[in-house]
Amino acid sequence: MILLALARFLLRTPWSTGMAFLGVMLGVTSIVAVHLISASIATQLDDLIPSQLAGYSHFLHRADVTAEDYFDLRRQWREGRFPDVEEMAPLIDETTVIEGSEVRVVGVDLLSPLGMRLLAQDNEPVEAGVGNASISTDFWRGVWVDESLLSLAAAPINAVINAPPGTVVGDIGVAQDLLGWSADELSYVGIVYQSRWQDVVDIGEHILPGFAAGFPLQPVSQIPSGWSVLSLSAQHPASSFGKSVLFNISALGLLALLVAWFLIYQVAVSWLRRLWPVFERLHVLGVQWHNLQLTFVAALLLLGVLAALSGLLVGRALAVVLYQLALPVQAPELPLNAWVIGKAIFSAVSVCGLGGSWAFRQARNVSTGSVVKFLVPALLLPAAVLGVMSDGAGLAGGFLSIAAVSLLAAWMVRPLLNALARYSPRLPGPILVRLSLREAIWYPRDMGVALAGLILAVATAIGVSLMVDSFRSDFDRMLVQRLSYDLVIEGRAQDLHRLELELRDDSAVRRLQSYRQAQLRIAGLPMQVVAGRTDAAEMARYGYPQPLATNEVLISEQAARALDLGMGDKLDLNESAFTVVKIFTSFGDVTPRLILNEQAVVVQGEVFNPEVVLANPLPLVSLSINADDSVALLKQLELDYGSLDFRLQKEIRTLALETFDQTFAITTALVLIALLVASIGIYIAVTALRLNKKAQMNVLAAVGVNRLEIVGMDFALGLGIGVVAMLVAVPLGVTLGWILCDVINPRAFGWTVTLQLSTAALMTPVIWGLLAASAAGLIRLGRRENSMGRG
């Protein structure tokens, strides 16, 4: 019955009910949209890992893995030395050039349980009669390929499998043959390691796609001595790169939900203020407080469930829009599965439930013990510092810091308001402005939480905006440096060779640069090794001021991180030592990169240097040209070499920056949603404040304050709230920006972005925040709703 009365109350205050509904709905919208996009991208990323390898959780690596090593390990495993290892099998995973194109050769032990199981899936037999039932000798000598390699002649093809383009899977022996290896050589020993946390991570991945990327590699506790452990994600940088992106946006998607929680609290406070006399009367009549609380929270939960359902629908629509903004392809189906629906309802219900109970407790003056009050900063501060300082904490550690710093800032709002209130008698300015500005800081209990919401939203906006802006300017600088050629040509090696010979004699071509490149394994990790002419002009592209000698190497920031190398360190490649002379930034690179003087490597049989450094030949992958009239040259060449891919420098730059901006479309949308929810929170708080000001308004009317002045006061109040919010939001935002640039970026992608405090990037969110707060002060919806009863 009380519930019914409450529901009627909610309906009779349509504006604040609507605002509360909208706030929770937007919060849910934000997480649903992020979830759907992330889940869809996550499955695409999983496709980057050939399913034949996906079954292994880790790879054991050492220099020159041999079959004997494997048998030795297996013996130890059988003896029970590694109880957490469930399966163990020899493995080959190398990139080589077969018939002119780069091929990834994967060798598995078909007889191992894993091999059997994996090959049993996804197979479409090419010829009838090939299957597990009739295993011929051909079957053992054959390979499984993806569609792009159907014309492979080096080995009989058993079946087509779903795998990234250019993947060949075969038995160990077949792989060794394809690579020209001896029967003794292996890449790794693959293991299936059952981590205790695996289940947690799996569930986490369902709830927050990209979750796994946020956590440090699950340590394998029993590493056999002499071996190093590589995780599946280290083996597939493209996939883990993508997952890191997902982790980032998932974390950001939670912001709107958090702010929605503050909003619900604020709404509950303002409702309770009006309902309190009724509740007190009911209590006097013998209704228990906790029953009242239960009913009140139940009414809010009802609202939450409804908001969650609409949030699901709106979120899905938003996901489609954002998907197209970020990746201009046809958006895939984004199904609402049980996980998303559950997550949406759970979030809305907990936001409403927690917000409502918290407000109720506040209304009853159940204070949180002072111990808790001191415990909060005592715990948050070390958490923030630890998350930033310890690299082992991974991406999640970085975000933990962000959360801790943000909560710390939110926690500081009340003390700050109290301090400002103490200063406020000395506030200058016209008397009505003074009056309103004081109102902004005078009521920490009413304003504090909404203010915290606004602070978090604006600070995140500032942090993200600073990071994106710094990133963009670093990226742009890199592009300017890198894009020194007028025309870039990519394609098949043979065609490139032909073109290279032709262009050598072309008088229009001022400079011709060729690049040879292959993905090789260094210290067990996949790396792009690039070789070319490394004169001063070429090296300037990487910010290295002189030619590169044959015993020197340039490494990308990601490579430096992966190999733990610094300037002046030595890198061993096939027993030759190269000195690292420069670590260059390479934003957007997924795989770590090394640049060598082409005279140091053997290229497709052409021996440039008697000292063979790399066993694998590097195929020609691209040509770069400086020409007098590049556009004309392009037109002419495009006709003759239809199979090659030509791109003008200008186009690359535009495309790169466009892609960059698209990447951050989702980010911007999420921040805007959070900001919107925060302004609704402020609006509700201001409305609640007004409820208390009835008597004051009478006084002001009696002394002859006119309408215009009232509007001015409303504006001053909103602006005052905004200014107070900015006092915390700006330093917090800059801190967040720093964490994003210096902690999150290196941990997620392996590159550092130099934080630049550009005024525009800083001021845009600030102005938005101030506008939002002023608007919240000015707007008065549902006037009648607020003037219940008469003076």
Next chain:
Amino acid sequence: MTNTVIIKDLNKSYQDGQQRIDVLRGLHLELPVGQTLAVMGPSGSGKSTLLNIIAGLVSVDSGAVNVHLNNQFYALHQLDERARTQLRRSCMGYVYQFFNLVPTLTVVENVSLPARLNRRNDLDLRARELLAAFGLKDRHQAFPEVLSGGEQQRVAVARALLLEPPLLLADEPTGNLDAANADQVASLLFDNARALGLTVIVATHSEEVANRADQCLHMHDLNQRGS
């Protein structure tokens, strides 16, 4: 002698849902300049409504409400809200029963509020003098919440007197106070108003307050509600 307030055949009713509440019917009133009037009557008889009409805070249904302030006649029932607000700002003082003060303004700011609104910054000193005279010398910088009820009403009276407005309205100014405080506030109000020659209208339930006034107007509850 001219009249400050002339009311003819004033009618006022409120619509409360389906119900119509007649508050004032055919009210006549003439109040000469410099006179003090006490308005008495049971609760709900329309005392506050009458004061609010004279202050221009509430509009009338029919009848004429004329005021003569600072040598100028105003027909309140014909003025729009802007003009009424302006008139109240420059020529009237108003004291409520309680919540007279703006909580976010200090005591001295509360007193000088009317002066500031009229851009009379020269009256700051006068505000301080008034406060001192009202026994609130060392409370200038305090905020209202720390003042006692009597102190708050004294501040309210000081504010109403600051501009020396020709018309001073007070709605049960002592209704919330104990006898000693009520007496003090009433004295401050009446003595100062008389000394300055202001016209005063006080709505009150208190005989003591009414006895201080030159005239007394008795109101009747037209609806006979609330026993």
